[in-house]
Structure formats: C-alpha cells, structure tokens
Amino acid sequence: MENAPLFSVKVTVNGQLFEREVEPRLLLSDFLRHELALTGTHVGCEHGVCGACTVLLNGEAVRSCLIFAVQAHGQEIVTVEGLTPDGGREALHPLQEAFREAHGLQCGFCTPGILMTLIPFLQEHPQPSEGEIREALSGNLCRCTGYHNIVKAVQLAAETLRHG
Amino acid sequence: MSHYDATHHTRGTSRYVGDLPEPEGLCHAAIVPSPLAHGKLVRLDSAAALALPEVIAVITAGDIPGENQIGPLIQDEELLASETVHFSGQPLAIVVAETPELARRAAGMIRPEIVLLPIITDPREAFDRGEIIGATRQFVLGNVESAWAACDVVVEGRCDIGGQEHVYLETQGARALPGEGDAIKLYSSTQSPYVVQRSVAKVLGVPYHLIEVDVKRIGGGFGGKEDQATPWACLAALACRLTGRPVELILSRHDDLLMTGKRHAYSSDFKIGLDKTGKILAYAVRHYQNAGASADLSPAILERTLFHSTNAYYIPNVHIFAASCRTNIPPATAFRGFGGPQGMFVIESAIAKAAEALGIPREEIQRRNLIREGQEFPYGQQAERARAEATWEKADALYDLAAIHRKIEQYNRDHYETKKGLAVMPICFGISFTATFMNQGSALVHIYTDGSVSISTGAVEMGQGISSKLANITARTLGIGESRIKVESTNTTRIANMSPSAASATTDLCGGAAIRACEEILARLRRLAARELQLGDETAITIENEQVRYQGQATGWSWRKLVETAYFSRISLSAHAFYATPNIYFDKQKEKGRPFNYHVYGTAILEATVDCLRGTYDIDAVKIVHDLGRPLNAVVDLGQIEGGLAQGLGWMTVEDLQFDHTGKLLAGALANYKLPEVYFMPEDLQVNFLENDDNPNAPYGSKAVGEPPLLYGLGVFFALRNAARAFRPGKTLSFHAPMTPERLLLELYGDQMPPDERQSAEGNGKTRQPFPDTSTKEKA
Numbered sequence: 053m054e055n056a057p058l059f060s061v062k063v064t065v066n067g068q069l070f071e072r073e074v075e076p077r078l079l080l081s082d083f084l085r086h087e088l089a090l091t092g093t094h095v096g097c098e099h100g101v102c103g104a105c106t107v108l109l110n111g112e113a114v115r116s117c118l119i120f121a122v123q124a125h126g127q128e129i130v131t132v133e134g135l136t137p138d139g140g141r142e143a144l145h146p147l148q149e150a151f152r153e154a155h156g157l158q159c160g161f162c163t164p165g166i167l168m169t170l171i172p173f174l175q176e177h178p179q180p181s182e183g184e185i186r187e188a189l190s191g192n193l194c195r196c197t198g199y200h201n202i203v204k205a206v207q208l209a210a211e212t213l214r215h216g
Numbered sequence: 217m218s219h220y221d222a223t224h225h226t227r228g229t230s231r232y233v234g235d236l237p238e239p240e241g242l243c244h245a246a247i248v249p250s251p252l253a254h255g256k257l258v259r260l261d262s263a264a265a266l267a268l269p270e271v272i273a274v275i276t277a278g279d280i281p282g283e284n285q286i287g288p289l290i291q292d293e294e295l296l297a298s299e300t301v302h303f304s305g306q307p308l309a310i311v312v313a314e315t316p317e318l319a320r321r322a323a324g325m326i327r328p329e330i331v332l333l334p335i336i337t338d339p340r341e342a343f344d345r346g347e348i349i350g351a352t353r354q355f356v357l358g359n360v361e362s363a364w365a366a367c368d369v370v371v372e373g374r375c376d377i378g379g380q381e382h383v384y385l386e387t388q389g390a391r392a393l394p395g396e397g398d399a400i401k402l403y404s405s406t407q408s409p410y411v412v413q414r415s416v417a418k419v420l421g422v423p424y425h426l427i428e429v430d431v432k433r434i435g436g437g438f439g440g441k442e443d444q445a446t447p448w449a450c451l452a453a454l455a456c457r458l459t460g461r462p463v464e465l466i467l468s469r470h471d472d473l474l475m476t477g478k479r480h481a482y483s484s485d486f487k488i489g490l491d492k493t494g495k496i497l498a499y500a501v502r503h504y505q506n507a508g509a510s511a512d513l514s515p516a517i518l519e520r521t522l523f524h525s526t527n528a529y530y531i532p533n534v535h536i537f538a539a540s541c542r543t544n545i546p547p548a549t550a551f552r553g554f555g556g557p558q559g560m561f562v563i564e565s566a567i568a569k570a571a572e573a574l575g576i577p578r579e580e581i582q583r584r585n586l587i588r589e590g591q592e593f594p595y596g597q598q599a600e601r602a603r604a605e606a607t608w609e610k611a612d613a614l615y616d617l618a619a620i621h622r623k624i625e626q627y628n629r630d631h632y633e634t635k636k637g638l639a640v641m642p643i644c645f646g647i648s649f650t651a652t653f654m655n656q657g658s659a660l661v662h663i664y665t666d667g668s669v670s671i672s673t674g675a676v677e678m679g680q681g682i683s684s685k686l687a688n689i690t691a692r693t694l695g696i697g698e699s700r701i702k703v704e705s706t707n708t709t710r711i712a713n714m715s716p717s718a719a720s721a722t723t724d725l726c727g728g729a730a731i732r733a734c735e736e737i738l739a740r741l742r743r744l745a746a747r748e749l750q751l752g753d754e755t756a757i758t759i760e761n762e763q764v765r766y767q768g769q770a771t772g773w774s775w776r777k778l779v780e781t782a783y784f785s786r787i788s789l790s791a792h793a794f795y796a797t798p799n800i801y802f803d804k805q806k807e808k809g810r811p812f813n814y815h816v817y818g819t820a821i822l823e824a825t826v827d828c829l830r831g832t833y834d835i836d837a838v839k840i841v842h843d844l845g846r847p848l849n850a851v852v853d854l855g856q857i858e859g860g861l862a863q864g865l866g867w868m869t870v871e872d873l874q875f876d877h878t879g880k881l882l883a884g885a886l887a888n889y890k891l892p893e894v895y896f897m898p899e900d901l902q903v904n905f906l907e908n909d910d911n912p913n914a915p916y917g918s919k920a921v922g923e924p925p926l927l928y929g930l931g932v933f934f935a936l937r938n939a940a941r942a943f944r945p946g947k948t949l950s951f952h953a954p955m956t957p958e959r960l961l962l963e964l965y966g967d968q969m970p971p972d973e974r975q976s977a978e979g980n981g982k983t984r985q986p987f988p989d990t991s992t993k994e995k996a
Contacts, residue, residue: 085234085235086238089237090228091228091231091234091235092227092228092229092235093228094232094385094386094435095234096385096386096387096469096886097469097885097886097887098468098469098470099469099885099886099887101885101886101887102385102886104385131228132226132227132228133227133228133229135226135227135228136227144223144226144227145226147226148223148226148227149226151222151225151226152218152219152222152223152226153218155218155219155222155851155852155854155855157219157222157225157226157679158219158436158679158680158681158855158859159384159385159386159433159434159435159436159678159679160219160221160224160225160230160433160435160679161232161384161385161386161435161436162385163225163226163228164225164226164228167226186894186895189894190893190894190895192894193383193385193886193891193893194385195382195383195384195385195436195438195859195863195891196436196679196855196859197855197858197859197862198858198859198861198862198892198897198901199862199892199893199894199896199897200858200897200901201855201858202894203894
C-alpha cells in the first residue's frame with residue numbers, strides 16, 4: 053500500500069494549539085481520540101447518525117466522524133473535556149451538573165455528544181420550549197434512557213444558566 | 217441519588233475499552249467475514265494481505281493453539297470457521313496490523329473461496345428439515361385436549377415476531393495485553409467476564425488463572441454482550457498470544473451489525489379456548505424460535521419463552537411446545553427479556569383474537585384471567601405475593617380506563633382518517649436465572665484505615681446503575697456515607713466464576729453478597745467495640761451516620777476510630793462473601809419446579825393514534841403501575857423503566873430487522889436500522905410504583921428492574937391494531953410484528969393489492985394445520 057502524503061494540521065482544541073502531521077483521510081474523531089488522547093469524544097456509528105462524536109467547530113456543533121482532521125486546520129475545536137478546562141478538578145459546567153442531577157444518562161456513551169450538541173443550542177435558546185429541545189436532540193441517539201430525563205436535564209440546565 | 221458514574225460520564229472521563237491509554241506497541245485486528253450464509257470453505261488466500269507493509273499476521277482456524285470452540289451451552293460454534301460457514305458475517309480469519317485502518321483494508325483483500333450450500337432462514341422450514349438445536353420442550357398443565365370441548369369459543373392463529381438489534385452505542389471490543397509467560401490480561405466490553413475468561417483459556421489451551429479479565433463499564437449491553445462479547449475477546453487474545461504484542465479489536469458498527477446475533481425472531485401458532493364470560497379454559501401454543509446458526513444461549517432463551525407463555529394469567533389447561541430452530545443467520549442471543557417477550561406476545565395475540573370472536577374488549581379477558589395468589593404457573597410454581605390484580609386495579613384507579621375508552625370512542629366517531637387505539641398490557645416476569653446454578657454472586661469488601669471502602673463484585677456496570685446500587689447497599693449496611701464507597705471494576709482475579717450481569721438479577725445476587733460481606737466485617741467490629749468500650753450486649757451496637765451507638769445512644773466512637781482500632785487490634789477489615797438464591801429448583805425431566813425467586817408484576821395502559829391513510833402513527837400515552845417492592849434507588853429504577861419501555865416500543869414498531877432469503881442482513885448501518893429517537897416516546901408518560909410490602913427475597917425489600925419494563929412495550933402493537941380495527945372493523949388483521957408504518961398500511965389495504973404483489977409483500981408462508989387433532993370452532 054502506498055502511504056498517503058502527510059499534511060500538517062494546526063488546530064486549537066479546548067484552548068490549546070496542537071500541530072500534527074496526519075493522513076488526509078484521518079477523521080477528526082480519530083484525530084481527537086488517537087492523536088490528542090481526548091477520548092471523551094465517542095464514536096458510535098461512524099457515519100453521522102448517532103451524534104456520539106459531536107464536538108464544537110468554531111462554536112458550532114458538528115459530527116467529528118464526518119469531518120477530516122485536515123478540514124479543521126486553523127480552526128477552533130471544543131470537546132467535552134473542554135467544558136471543565138482544568139481536566140476535571142473544578143466544578144461541573146451547569147449543563148453537566150443538570151445531566152447528573154436529572155439522571156439524564158445511563159451507560160454514558162452518548163452523553164458527551166449530547167452535551168456538545170446542547171452547548172450552542174442553549175446559547176441560542178436560553179428559554180427553550182420542550183419542542184425546541186427535542187428538535188435540537190433529534191440527531192442524537194440514546195439507547196438507554198428513553199430520552200425523558202435527557203429532556204428534563206436540558207430544561208434544568210437552561211434554568212440554571214438563565215439564573216446564573 | 218445520581219448515577220455513580222455521572223460525573224465521569226458528563227466530563228467525558230469515563231473510560232470504555234477503546235478509551236484506555238494505548239500501551240507501547242499496540243496493534244489492531246480486523247475480521248474477515250464470510251460473504252455467504254452457508255457453504256464449504258475451500259480456500260482462504262491471504263498472500264496479498266500479508267504482502268502489505270505493517271500487516272503483522274493473518275490468523276486462521278489452524279493457528280488456534282487450544283480448542284476452536286466457543287459455544288457456551290452446546291459445543292457447536294467455532295471461533296474461526298475451519299471447514300464450513302454457517303452465516304453471512306461469520307469470522308473466517310483475523311488480520312493484525314499496525315493501525316485499525318490498515319487491518320481493515322488488509323482484511324478486505326482476503327477473498328475466501330466458498331462452495332455454496334442450501335440456505336435456510338425460516339425457522340419453520342428448519343424445523344421441518346430437522347434442524348433443531350437441543351431438545352424440543354413442552355410444558356403441560358391440566359389437559360387441553362379434554363378442555364376444548366367445554367369451551368364456548370376456540371380460535372387459532374399465527375404470530376410472526378421480528379428480531380431486534382441491540383445497538384449498544386459502544387460496539388463490541390476487547391484489548392489483550394501480554395503478561396509473563398502465557399498470561400494475558402484482557403479489557404473486554406462484556407457482561408460476562410467469567411465467560412470471556414474461560415473461553416479465552418479454552419481457545420489458548422491454558423488454565424483459567426492465566427487469563428485475567430477486567431471490565432470497568434460497558435457502553436450498553438442489553439444482553440448483546442452477555443455471550444457475544446466472547447468471540448472478540450478470544451480473537452484479541454489469540455492475536456496477542458501469536459504476535460506477542462498488545463492487540464485491540466474493536467468492531468466497526470458495520471461489522472458489529474453484520475457479525476453479532478440479535479433478539480430471536482419467532483413464528484408461533486396458538487389456539488385458545490374460553491367460556492362465554494371470557495374465562496380462558498385452555499391454551500395451546502407452538503413456538504418456532506429462529507436461533508440462527510449455532511446454539512449460543514438459544515436453548516436457555518427458549519426455556520424462558522416457555523416460562524412466560526401465559527404472561528400474567530392463570531390458565532388451567534396449557535400445552536406449550538417450543539423448538540429452537542437452526543438457520544443460516546447470525547446466532548441469535550440474549551436481549552432484555554430473554555425469550556419472555558416473544559412468549560407473552562403470542563398469548564396477548566391469542567387474547568386479542570378471542571376478544572374479537574367473543575365481541576368483547578380485549579381487556580375484559582385480560583382482567584378476568586389475571587393470576588391470583590396460590591394459582592399455578594404451567595411450570596408448577598405457585599404465585600406468591602401475586603400483584604397482577606393489584607397493579608391493574610391501581611392503574612385503573614389512577615388513570616381511569618373507562619374514561620380513556622370513552623375518550624377514544626368519541627375521537628374515533630369524530631375522525632375519519634385518523635383513529636385512536638387503546639391497549640392494556642399486564643406483565644409478569646420471573647426473577648432468577650432459569651439455570652438454577654447461575655444464581656450465585658460474590659462480593660469482596662475492603663475497609664481501609666482511613667474509613668474508606670472498596671467493593672468488588674461480579675456485577676458489570678452497563679448503565680443500569682448497578683454501581684449506584686452497590687454503593688448504596690454497602691453504605692447502608694455499614695452505616696456510613698456513600699462518598700466513602702468506591703465501586704471497583706469487575707475483575708476475575710478479585711471475583712471468581714461470576715455469573716453474567718443478566719436476568720435482571722445482578723442487584724439481588726451481587727447486592728446480596730455485598731450485604732453479607734459487610735455484615736461479616738461488622739460482626740468483627742461489634743465484638744471489638746463491645747470489648748474495648750466494655751459494652752455487655754454486642755448485638756445492641758449499631759453504626760448510624762458513621763457513629764457507633766449502643767442501645768441507640770452515642771458511644772463517642774466514630775467510624776474512623778472504630779476502623780483504626782480494629783487495624784491496631786489486628787482484626788481483618790476485609791471480607792469475601794457469597795450469596796446463593798435459596799429455595800429455587802427446576803426438574804427438567806418433569807418440567808416442573810420453583811425456578812423463580814419471585815415475580816415482578818405491572819400494568820400499563822397505552823394509547824396510540826394512527827393516520828390510516830399514511831400508516832404513520834404517534835404513541836400518545838403510556839401509563840404504568842409497576843411493582844418494585846421498596847426501590848433501592850427510585851431515580852435509577854425509573855430510568856430503567858423508561859429505557860426498557862423505549863426498547864419494547866421500538867421492537868414492536870420501528871425496529872425492522874430483516875434478513876433476505878440468502879441470509880444477508882438488510883440493515884448494515886444505523887442509517888437503515890431505525891431506532892427510537894427523541895420524538896418517538898409518548899408525550900404523556902406516567903410511571904407510578906405499586907407500593908407494597910417488602911420483598912423478602914432481595915436486598916432491602918427491593919425488586920429487580922432491568923427486563924420487566926420492556927414488556928410494557930408489547931402493548932403498543934395492540935393499541936395500533938385496535939386503531940386499525942376502528943378504521944376497518946371487518947378486516948382480518950395479522951399478528952405480525954413489528955407494526956411498521958408499511959406493515960400497518962399492508963394490514964389495512966393488503967386485501968386491495970393485486971394477488972401477486974400481496975403474496976410477495978406478505979410472504980408465502982405455507983398453510984399448515986398446527987393443531988391437527990381437533991377442530992376449531994368460532995361462535996361468539
């Protein structure tokens with residue numbers, strides 16, 4: 053097999069600049085998980101259906117399994133690890149806290165992708181209706197919970213974020 | 217009380233197999249699957265794959281140092297096919313390479329040469345050809361043959377029930393690390409670390425103690441990783457042994473869908489007889505289980521179908537026949553409910569058909585026949601603390617069945633193209649592994665000198681919240697705060713010979729063992745405190761809120777002081793304890809016994825609205841009264857109920873798992889296997905617990921919660937069917953699940969299709985006389 057030429061990728065992830073030489077076909081999800089050891093971004097379906105790999109690209113929620121690492125060159129990524137930037141010793145982000153409080157998770161595999169989907173959503177919809185919450189989550193699959201507690205967790209998070 | 221792992225889950229710091237830090241030299245494996253569902257494997261040319269740089273090895277059946285055999289119940293399943301392939305997707309070889317991408321690419325270059333053999337995908341056809349796994353089974357109560365004559369109405373029918381893909385979001389996977397000599401340590405995404413351990417040992421030809429299996433948590437299991445996590449762990453271990461390097465094998469979603477077994481599809485015939493008041497006098501059923509290509513757990517799953525074939529009803533004359541039929545699809549396996557749901561679907565269908573014949577609502581028959589205290593299940597066990605009627609009555613009182621009926625009738629009078637349907641779904645599920653010997657659990661508790669506690673058990677955390685429950689049980693038994701408890705990974709060097717985390721029984725077994733381990737240490741600590749504090753009656757010493765009390769009064773000693781004193785007094789602060797469920801047995805010769813420790817009951821009322829022009833529908837409401845004893849953690853239990861319900865509803869409606877006649881899976885990606893998503897669940901979901909006396913048979917009066925809630929989902933099929941009946945009252949409707957929108961349209965309009973299209977849409981099932989000896993009479 054011929055080795056594909058390597059491309060240099062410079063990308064800011066969770067506020068830190070990383071530079072790596074990567075194959076052009078390397079997915080952003082694999083880049084984050086294997087090059088940067090940010091394994092909170094999970095891969096569930098590998099083709100954009102389940103939403104487990106959702107991260108923020110310049111503030112927008114995207115599926116990192118549908119983006120090549122080279123496409124993120126020069127841009128800014130936030131992963132679930134970036135929600136509590138000190139590596140987990142500080143208090144949880146209100147959204148994380150709400151999922152804990154409302155039991156909006158079970159096996160936890162879909163949780164990071166759901167949280168990252170919701171970060172920009174809650175910025176744009178500080179007072180979301182239940183319908184808006186469901187629409188926001190319509191691209192994320194959870195096999196454990198039946199979604200009720202996830203919706204409740206978002207409502208709780210929105211309330212906390214509104215009241216500081 | 218939140219989930220034990222909630223903080224890590226939300227931070228993204230929970231580690232699953234693929235998230236573990238990569239060891240030096242980690243290489244990756246990929247599988248070469250069989251492209252055909254049945255055939256003779258003539259040749260497997262791996263030269264091209266091996267010629268690739270950075271491909272380390274291609275491993276085939278001949279390379280296995282031990283036994284090429286992983287069948288858990290019957291030795292009929294090779295790890296890698298040697299001579300014959302039995303299903304499309306069956307592993308033929310594995311490629312080990314420096315990266316997962318390369319391993320997959322190289323695997324794709326290996327072209328097996330297979331001579332095709334006849335393919336069977338239909339369980340009835342397999343049965344007719346004698347392709348039966350294990351023995352056929354029959355449960356008999358009373359005498360159906362003499363009972364038919366006394367019936368005012370007797371109806372027969374057929375059910376065809378689809379399978380279901382587990383879709384645990386974390387795909388199957390394992391990582392194997394070489395140890396000293398022949399020792400191997402495995403991280404496996406399994407519900408069954410001991411089964412992985414013993415299977416790996418067998419495949420490698422080494423004693424069990426050389427194989428260590430560790431499971432921190434898994435990203436969903438639902439039964440799909442009870443037995444079928446084993447091959448991937450065995451293959452990773454095999455590659456590790458042969459290459460001497462750490463090996464990771466994580467299935468891509470496509471491979472996982474293609475290669476792993478699912479919930480069993482069933483085809484069943486029923487015959488039910490009632491008197492004119494709706495009392496069921498006799499019920500006969502023949503179940504043909506589509507087991508797939510090897511036994512896997514199918515005989516055990518078949519057994520639970522037999523156990524649950526009369527659901528929550530008492531029927532005096534019952535004849536249940538069941539056969540596990542070998543076909544050329546992936547070996548079907550455990551899935552939440554374990555064969556019970558299929559058995560229950562058939563009796564619910566029989567009741568629906570009987571109600572139509574009698575011209576009375578289905579729920580009148582259901583209500584009239586609910587099992588009562590002391591009545592006998594077809595397997596000889598009597599109902600104890602029967603709560604079928606209590607959950608029904610409470611559901612009726614809370615949700616007002618008559619009012620829902622009136623509302624739906626009014627709606628259906630007022631609307632033409634949309635119709636609503638109602639169904640009640642009572643459930644009864646037996647708790648215990650039906651293989652009696654598996655009802656054992658162990659726990660290892662260490663108390664450290666700072667007062668913190670470590671607990672290991674055989675329980676695997678898969679989201680169900682077992683860690684939360686174990687932390688709660690341990691803290692409660694010791695009288696200390698939950699923050700002091702650390703629930704450890706599940707590891708075969710700490711807990712030996714563990715049963716899988718399955719059968720809803722993990723809290724009962726491992727929690728029961730945890731209580732005993734804590735009590736053993738507490739007994740030592742009480743003796744010590746009595747001596748040191750000169751207290752006469754050591755049984756009057758308690759620990760509450762981390763304070764040592766005597767006859768309810770403070771002694772001035774804290775938990776920490778007690779533990780430190782024990783250490784300096786050379787008293788062991790560790791205990792290993794064992795729990796075996798008492799008073800359960802089953803005689804397979806007589807097919808009678810007391811297989812279950814207790815039963816879980818409940819009643820759900822389901823409402824749905826069908827667009828009868830388009831076949832689309834909404835599940836409007838599911839209202840449940842669930843029997844939970846005294847919940848250990850109501851939040852976790854409610855999560856199990858909602859999640860189980862979602863899976864049951866999905867199975868009956870949108871989850872359409874199909875294989876074509878060549879045994880090829882038609883849904884090889886999540887894009888074409890529909891799962892319940894966030895819009896799917898009913899807007900009106902109400903769950904109330906039946907508050908009841910302590911269940912003396914499980915920790916702190918709790919009851920198992922994992923599987924039973926899935927069964928409520930069956931009700932949606934009958935709610936949709938009733939809506940369809942309201943649209944076309946005279947139309948004969950089938951019992952063919954799932955009721956996808958396509959199927960619903962076919963039910964409504966299939967008789968208006970040209971005959972040839974109808975046949976291809978409905979399948980050309982052979983007509984047969986399933987109960988040939990007696991005639992069927994239909995009179996209302």
